[in-house]
Amino acid sequence: MGGDYYGYRGVAAELLRSAGAVPGDRVEISSGGRRFAGILMPREALYGDRPFIVVKLDNGYNVGVRVSPDSVVRVLEKRRVVERKPMAAAGPGAKDLPRVKLLGTGGTIMSRVDYETGAVKPLLSVSDLLEWVPELRDIAAIDAAEILSIFSEDMEPRLWGRVAEHVYRALVDEGYDGVVVAHGTDTMAYTAAALAFAVRNPPAPIVLVGAQRSSDRPSTDSALNLVAAFLAAARGPFAESVIVMHGETGDGAAYVHRGVKAxxxxxxxxxxxxxxxxxxxxxxxxxxxxxxxxxxxxxRRGDPGGPVLMNRFEEKVALIKIYPGISPEVIDYYIDHGYKGLVLEGTGLGHAPNKLLGSIERAVEEDIVVVMTSQCLFGRVNMHVYATGRRYLHAGVLPGGDMLPETAYVKLSWALGVAGDPGEAKRLMLENIAGEYNPRHTLDLYPRWGI
Amino acid sequence: MGGDYYGYRGVAAELLRSAGAVPGDRVEISSGGRRFAGILMPREALYGDRPFIVVKLDNGYNVGVRVSPDSVVRVLEKRRVVERKPMAAAGPGAKDLPRVKLLGTGGTIMSRVDYETGAVKPLLSVSDLLEWVPELRDIAAIDAAEILSIFSEDMEPRLWGRVAEHVYRALVDEGYDGVVVAHGTDTMAYTAAALAFAVRNPPAPIVLVGAQRSSDRPSTDSALNLVAAFLAAARGPFAESVIVMHGETGDGAAYVHRGVKAxxxxxxxxxxxxxxxxxxxxxxxxxxxxxxxxxxxxxRRGDPGGPVLMNRFEEKVALIKIYPGISPEVIDYYIDHGYKGLVLEGTGLGHAPNKLLGSIERAVEEDIVVVMTSQCLFGRVNMHVYATGRRYLHAGVLPGGDMLPETAYVKLSWALGVAGDPGEAKRLMLENIAGEYNPRHTLDLYPRWGI
Structure with a gap:
């Protein structure tokens, strides 16, 4: 009786063992007059003695179902083994493989539930990674380092600086042919922009990769994304900070997005x-x-211009969304609390309510750099067309062109971090540093909505 | 010599007159060794004596070019008369035409430069409107009222309440078969959502319409949008708050978007x-x-449920964009300044940095209603999947489902305005009032990006 069963003990282990249920199976639990169906999850050993069985419901929510000796567990469907078509054509002979450094920061892609042991394992040893995605052996000689272990929603500007330093060292001091940064998807685009600004003139690709579906789900994108990311880092001709993620085209391709434009x-x-x-x-x-x-x-790889690490980010920068009821006092708050830069996510061609103008003028007078972007996201700011835009320009607000609000925020944090004074930061904001401004828009840059 | 010439006097009038240039022509002005090319604009009479000629450059910017008797004005291209294919099939006989009320609030659609007199004229008399878009005669019997005259970036929650009252009166007290609200495009979607919540159970369509290109430009969308908007208001079967704007399909159709989902x-x-x-x-x-x-x-028109006007909007509601460097003190600011509601535009499935959690808990304890949405815009919030989401749920944050951040902001302002207490406001936030929650997402709701 009892004994550890995938982390479960006591009555829960007993019920699961007699049903022949193993983590990953779809099970139905009838207990206390109620029924729950979902994927059986392993139990963290710490809680193994409690009379609960954990299932992942169809909505993704994990629930603990209280069980007693009268409860019934039934296997609805055995765990599907995720079968994968092998990826990536063989590269050159192993001796000639490009060297790629994997930097782990956390996120869905770098963890998986190991159904055999019941533990949530980080995938940071290279041998684990190669065991799980053996195709990577043919793409690159891989070294790995865990430089952070956070949810990406907890990423901060000072951590961008740390990631940038690791990337720079790997590419410049250690001479890798490319870097892959595993990152949670929530703030991946912010970090990709940060690396684009902080690692100037990189000699090789800086590739951010993540997963939208964890590797314990049949629809996981982590193996495909990893293979594509290592291909990009090892063989991609671009020496820029990019995001490589699933493109959801029919045959499962991945896209390479410029970090400052994604x-x-x-x-x-x-x-x-x-x-x-x-x-x-x-x-x-x-x-x-x-x-x-x-x-x-x-x-491109080998383009002239020596690599430079410029990884100071100013923390006192805010990204402010403009909305109809916004009060000028919100702007005053930032002025009075020592902020050095404000990015406004304005409306339309780059507008904000005229009632904010006085506070914005005050911000500019106090040497705060203010940049206007648009919550439309697509298209570019043009503050010359309407009177309101001209007033904000006249007040000293910098037009953000076609920069994304998020990219403008990261760039302003960087510009204020590396520049000696606000004037220099303004000059950097208007300069096209890493393709954050696209001077030429074609009609097909706007996606097509179906009807 | 002299005399008023499209608002110009003195040397400017002289130069234009001898060149035969009239406003709307593309002209080149050579003056003081520099050349400017653009569309000649009329002059506001107040400034007519000054030696400047105003041209609209290709970037949309109006510049005043200083001229002297030595300057040269040359007509590059005569003003193109914007020819339009007549729109809208004839409706029923004039006696049976549906009655539609036009409410003007300002914006690009309701003004045009009159090249003959040089004035920027609001289009608010019905006879002006019918002269300019004669097709409207066949669609509806139109009355008009100017209820506001502002740039839409200056719209505010208390003005939503006023617009809602006019809409309600027109549809309920005055018995119109539909209402068209002319509105600047910058904040049109916010107002459309506000009307959807404030005018409950409308008996007929509430149609917001605007223009992206003013009527003095050959590519103007204002006539097409107006015709489509009046068709929607007069004949549309939907009794909802909608936005009618150009769809840019090959043959120039307009789309009808649900106001809370646009x-x-x-x-x-x-x-x-x-x-x-x-x-x-x-x-x-x-x-x-x-x-x-x-x-x-x-x-639909005639559906059961009597119309109700619920047009109080709480001003102390904020829409807060989440970004990596955001400080918990920003949340504290809103708590300490009497805010009643906060909409977070979080990351991914509905996350914010864990460092904000303490301040959010404090906000909830102080009876502030906090709602989570996603800056992804597409898809829905699911705060059960990751630990951070579960922590925010546990702290009392309401999940915003697939509501747009902007719609959630408008709705929270409305819910707090009309509810007796925060508990009632929370209940309203979770209820599907006007289709702001779409329970069923199909794959084709995500637009296709070209490569």
Whole structure:
């Protein structure tokens, strides 16, 4: 009786063992007159003695179902083994493989539930990674380091600086042929922009990758994204900070998005990341290994210009969304609390209510750098067209062109961090540093909505 | 010599007169060794004596070029008369025309430069409107009232209440068959959502319409949008608050977007408005007059449920964009300044940094209603999947489902305005009032990005 069963003990272990249920199976639990159906999860050993069985419901929510000896557990469907078609055509002989450094920061992609032991394991040893995605052996000689272990929603500007330093060291001091940064998807685009500004003139690709679905789900995108990311880092001709994520095209390709022009546009889809006001740089077929260039490459491997690490980010920068009821006192708050920069996510062509103008003028007078962007996301700010825009320009607000509000926020944090004075920061804001301004918009940059 | 010439006097009038240039012509002005080319604009009489000629440059910027008797004005191209194909199939006989009330609030659509007199004229007399878009005579018997005259970036929650009252009176007390609200595009979606909540159970369509390009430009969308809006108001089967704007399909159709599910997604394109997490309700062909239903109609003309005006909006509500460097003190600011509601525009599935949790808990303890939405815009919040989401749920944050952040902000302002206490406001927030929650997402709701 008893004994540890995937972390469960006592009555819970007993019920599961007699039903022949193992984690990953779809089970039904009848207990106390109620029924729950879901995927059986392993139990953290610490809680194993409690009379609960944990199942993942169809909505993704884990619930603990209280059980007693009278409860009934029934297996509805055995765990599906996620079968994968092998990816990535063999590269050159093992001796000649490009060297890629994997930097782990946390997030869905770097963890998986190990159904055999019941533990949630980080995937940070290279041997674990290669065991799980053996195709990577043919793509690169991989070293890995865990530099952070956080949820990406907890990322902060000072941590961007740390990630940038690791990236710079790997590419410049350690001479890797590319870097892959595993990152949670929530704030991946902010970090991708930060690395684009902080690691100037990189000699090789800086590739951010994540997963929208964890590796314990049949629809997981983590293996495909990892293969594509390592292909991009090892063989991609672009020496820029990019995001490589699932493109959800029929045959399962991944897209390479320029870090300063990408955005997470869906909460749950695997093709959540999209290029805004720019085309993806490339599409990667992880099965054939082909990297098809679809957009502009702004910097290539071996391009002139020595790498420079500029990884100071100013923390006192705010991203302020404009909305009809916003009070000028909100702007005053930032002025009075020592903020050095404000990015306004304005309306339309780059507007904000005229009642904010006095506070914005005060901010500029106090040497705070204020940048206007648009909550439309697509298109570019043009503050010359209407009187309101001209007034904000006249007040000293910098037009953000076609920069995403999020990119403008990261860039302003960087510009204020590395510049000696606000004037220099303003000059950097207007300069096209890493392709954050796209001077040429074509009609096809606006996605097509179905009806 | 001299005399008023389209508002110009003195040397400017002299130069223009001898060149035969009239406002709307493309002209080149050579003056003081520099050349400027653009569209000649009329002069406001007040400034007519000054030696400047105003031209609209290709970037949309108006500049005043200083001129002297030595300057040269040359006409590059005569003003193009904007020729339009007549729109809208004839309706029923004039006696039976539906009655539609036009409420003017300001914005690009309701003004045009009159090149003959040089004045910027509001289009608010019905005879002006019918002279400019004669097709409207066949669609509806139109009355008009100017209820506001503001740029839409200056719209405020208390003004939503006023617009709602006018809409309610027109539909209920005055018995119009539909209402058209002319509105600037910057904050049109916010107002459309406000009307959806404030005018409950409307008996007929509430149609918001605007223009992305003013009527003095050959690419103007204002006539097409107006015809489509009046068709929607006069003949549309939907009794909901909708936005009718250009759809930019090949043949120039307009889309009908549900007000609570629409967003301005481009700074300058005519098809800037798009439905998010929902399909457009209908497509209108302004040439044939056909209204083709493409989405769900949630309320129809004549549906049961008497109309109710609930037009109080709480001003102390904030829409807060979450970003990596955000400080908990920002949340504290709103708590300490008497805010009653906060809408967080979180990351991914509905997350915010864990460091904000203490301040959010404090907000909830002080009876502030806090709602989580996602800056992804597409998809829905699911706060059960990751630990951070569960922590915010546990702290009392309401999940915003698939509501747009902007809609959630308007709704919270409304819920707090009309509810007797925060508990009632929370109940309203979770209830599907006007289709702001779409329970069923299909794959085609996510637009396709080209590569």
């Amino acid at each position: 955005r997470k546009m869906h909460t749950s889809r695997r093709d959540a990341f999209q290029s805004i006001n720019d085309k993806p740089i490339a599409v990667i077929d992880p099965y054939s290994g082909e990297i098809r260039i679809t957009g502009r490459i702004l910097r | 967003r301005k997604m481009h700074t300058s394109r005519r098809d800037a408005f798009q439905s998010i997490n929902d399909k457009p309700i209908a497509v209108i062909d302004p040439y044939s007059g056909e209204i083709r239903i493409t989405g769900r109609i949630l309320r």
